[in-house]
Amino acid sequence: MDDVAAAKAPLSPVDRIAAVLDWWRAAGVTQAFHDEPQDWLAPPEDKAASARAALPVPEAPAEPPPPRLGGDAEQWPTDLAGFAEWWLAEPTLPFTGRRVPPRGVAGAELMVLLPMPESEDEAELLSARQGRLVSGIARALGLTEDQLYLASVLPSHQSLPDWAGLREAGLDAVLQHHVTLARPRQLLVLGAGDILPLLGHDPAQAAPGIHPLSAVGVDKPVLASFAPDALLARWQLRAQLWRALLDWTDGDA
Numbered sequence: 082m083d084d085v086a087a088a089k090a091p092l093s094p095v096d097r098i099a100a101v102l103d104w105w106r107a108a109g110v111t112q113a114f115h116d117e118p119q120d121w122l123a124p125p126e127d128k129a130a131s132a133r134a135a136l137p138v139p140e141a142p143a144e145p146p147p148p149r150l151g152g153d154a155e156q157w158p159t160d161l162a163g164f165a166e167w168w169l170a171e172p173t174l175p176f177t178g179r180r181v182p183p184r185g186v187a188g189a190e191l192m193v194l195l196p197m198p199e200s201e202d203e204a205e206l207l208s209a210r211q212g213r214l215v216s217g218i219a220r221a222l223g224l225t226e227d228q229l230y231l232a233s234v235l236p237s238h239q240s241l242p243d244w245a246g247l248r249e250a251g252l253d254a255v256l257q258h259h260v261t262l263a264r265p266r267q268l269l270v271l272g273a274g275d276i277l278p279l280l281g282h283d284p285a286q287a288a289p290g291i292h293p294l295s296a297v298g299v300d301k302p303v304l305a306s307f308a309p310d311a312l313l314a315r316w317q318l319r320a321q322l323w324r325a326l327l328d329w330t331d332g333d334a
Contacts, residue, residue, distance in 0.1 A: 148173050149173070149250065149251035149254075150173055150174055150247070150250045150251040150252050150254075150255055151171060151173055151174065151251060151252075151254065151255045151258075152171065152173040154254065154258070157255075157258055158262070159262070160187075160262065161183075161185075161186070161187050161262050161263060164183075164259060164262055165182040165183060168180065168182055168183070168236050169182055169236070174236060174255075176235055176236050176237045176239065177237065177239075178237035178238055178239070179202075179203075179237055179238075180236040180237045181198040181202050181203075181204070181205070181206045181233070181236065181237065182206065182236075183206060183230065183231060183232035183233065183259075183263075184205065184206055184230075184231050185229055185230030185231055185232075185263075186227075186230065187230075187262065187263055187264050188263075188264050188265070188266070189228055189229055189230035189263065189265050189266070190224055190228040190229070190265070190266050190267065191219070191222065191224055191228065191229055191230070191265060191266070191267045191268075191269055192229075192230040192231075192232060192260070192263050192265030192267070192268045192269070193207075193215050193218075193219075193229060193230070193231050193232070193269045193271065194232050194233070194234065194260075194268060194269065194270050194271065194272075194276060195207075195211070195215075195232075195233050195234070195271045195272055195276075195308065195309055196233065196234050196235060196242070196271075196272040196275050196276060196308055197233050197234065197235040197237065197238050197239055197242070198233050198235075198236075198237060198238050199211050199212075199238060199309075200238045202238070206231050206232070206233060207231050210313065211309035211310070211313070214309055214312060214313060215229075215231070215271075215309070218269070218322075218326065221323070221326055222326065222329075222330060223330075230263050230265055232259060232263065234252070234256055234272075234275070234276055234279065242275070244275045244278070244279075245278075247279075248278055248279055252279060253278070253279040253280070253281070256276075256279045256280065257279075257280065257281070260280070267302060267303075267304070267329075268303045268304070269303075269304050269306070270303060270304070270305040270306070271306055271307065271308055271309050271312070272307070272308035272309075273305035273306060273307065275308070276305075277305055280303075302329065304325055304326070304329050306318075306321075306322045306325065307322070
């Protein structure tokens with residue numbers, strides 16, 4: 082009975098582990114195996130490096146947004162003379178090349194707005210080929226040079242302006258402030274596709290023909306057409322503008 086009682090006595094933890102190992106040895110299993118492949122040639126694990134890699138990586142601080150074009154709107158000029166000086170010197174207008182100021186007086190009969198100066202323009206806006214086109218338009222409307230206010234959306238000639246990016250950067254507010262200071266009786270936009278969105282027109286909509294643009298406080302019709310270089314290149318576009326000018330002069334302009 083003593084031998085039977087000893088056989089039924091519970092094994093100690095050490096005896097249990099030894100029995101399990103004996104069982105696997107009897108089955109012929111003498112090596113340990115892993116499901117995942119091991120790199121036998123790998124250098125010893127750098128525990129310090131592993132610990133550093135496990136640490137959370139701090140997020141990089143967010144970059145501040147770029148400054149708005151024109152800077153603080155509260156400091157913008159309040160008259161056209163001050164605007165022309167500001168237009169030539171304001172450092173937040175990142176336009177390379179020679180800047181050309183607008184010309185004319187406030188309250189002009191017609192404000193002609195084009196995308197940018199010509200590359201040939203020196204000290205005066207519209208002093209080259211595009212200027213002759215605008216002079217012809219003015220004569221067709223029965224206007225003299227001193228009844229015009231000539232302005233460009235950009236202060237200098239640019240090869241490929243990013244108009245959408247410029248609008249997001251605040252050029253629309255600068256342009257609308259400029260038009261507000263000019264107070265023209267009529268506004269002729271030459272470059273409708275690029276300029277009208279800066280004046281509050283939805284670019285998803287077709288360009289208007291002769292309509293007011295209340296977004297900039299213009300209470301007289303605004304005639305929108307193609308940019309001067311396109312008009313000079315294609316007589317068909319000039320003919321289309323001529324018909325629009327005839328409708329404009331027949332209307333309440």
